[in-house]
Amino acid sequence: GNSVTQMEGPVTLSEEAFLTINCTYTATGYPSLFWYVQYPGEGLQLLLKATKADDKGSNKGFEATYRKETTSFHLEKGSVQVSDSAVYFCALSVREYGNKLVFGAGTILRVKS
Amino acid sequence: DAGVIQSPRHEVTEMGQEVTLRCKPISGHNSLFWYRQTMMRGLELLIYFNNNVPIDDSGMPEDRFSAKMPNASFSTLKIQPSEPRDSAVYFCASSAGGDQETQYFGPGTRLLVL
Numbered sequence: 001g002n003s004v005t006q007m008e009g010p011v012t013l014s015e016e017a018f019l020t021i022n023c024t025y026t027a028t029g030y031p032s033l034f035w036y037v038q039y040p041g042e043g044l045q046l047l048l049k050a051t052k053a054d055d056k057g058s059n060k061g062f063e064a065t066y067r068k069e070t071t072s073f074h075l076e077k078g079s080v081q082v083s084d085s086a087v088y089f090c091a092l093s094v095r096e097y098g099n100k101l102v103f104g105a106g107t108i109l110r111v112k113s
Numbered sequence: 114d115a116g117v118i119q120s121p122r123h124e125v126t127e128m129g130q131e132v133t134l135r136c137k138p139i140s141g142h143n144s145l146f147w148y149r150q151t152m153m154r155g156l157e158l159l160i161y162f163n164n165n166v167p168i169d170d171s172g173m174p175e176d177r178f179s180a181k182m183p184n185a186s187f188s189t190l191k192i193q194p195s196e197p198r199d200s201a202v203y204f205c206a207s208s209a210g211g212d213q214e215t216q217y218f219g220p221g222t223r224l225l226v227l
Contacts, residue, residue: 032214043117043204043218051214089156093214100169101216103156
């Protein structure tokens with residue numbers, strides 16, 4: 001089946017620290033991979049995506065590279081800000097399964113000033 | 114551009130009452146998804162529609178839940194009768210034909226069943 005596993009949180013960092021949130025996946029077929037972010041009290045927003053192996057998605061200083069050999073899509077940012085505090089969800093979709101999104105459990109990020 | 118619109122934003126009701134959640138997708142989007150989010154289960158896909166037709170309702174928890182999409186700009190999720198375990202945040206999302214993979218989420222409806 002299709003599933004996503006991401007590191008448990010909460011992750012607590014000081015401002016300007018380096019961020020990594022690990023995400024690995026299992027998929028039947030060739031998935032597209034996503035990171036969504038949920039700020040407090042809001043819905044999910046697409047942060048970045050990658051649709052094929054070795055693609056790098058990037059947005060707002062965040063990056064993730066689609067690694068087929070390790071079935072991973074780790075999220076990174078070089079210098080986090082307090083405003084990055086949110087819940088981050090890794091997700092996949094497989095066209096053969098109607099492009100339904102399969103989400104990981106989410107990782108809470110707290111950035112302290 | 115208006116995003117996905119959901120109403121109400123908050124709903125408090127008593128066990129046994131009927132609850133109706135509403136969603137207006139982004140204009141021009143032809144797929145619509147209903148999700149439920151709880152601390153225990155995370156994000157669960159309940160049902161999704163393509164061109165107003167229900168495609169997959171395997172995530173609908175039981176017969177108390179029903180969803181409709183009478184036209185391209187409106188969908189409802191109904192719970193009848195409601196139970197305390199239905200308390201959750203319910204999200205609606207939509208996606209467009211040219212990029213079905215990218216879903217745009219509404220702000221959610223926070224439901225509390227007492």
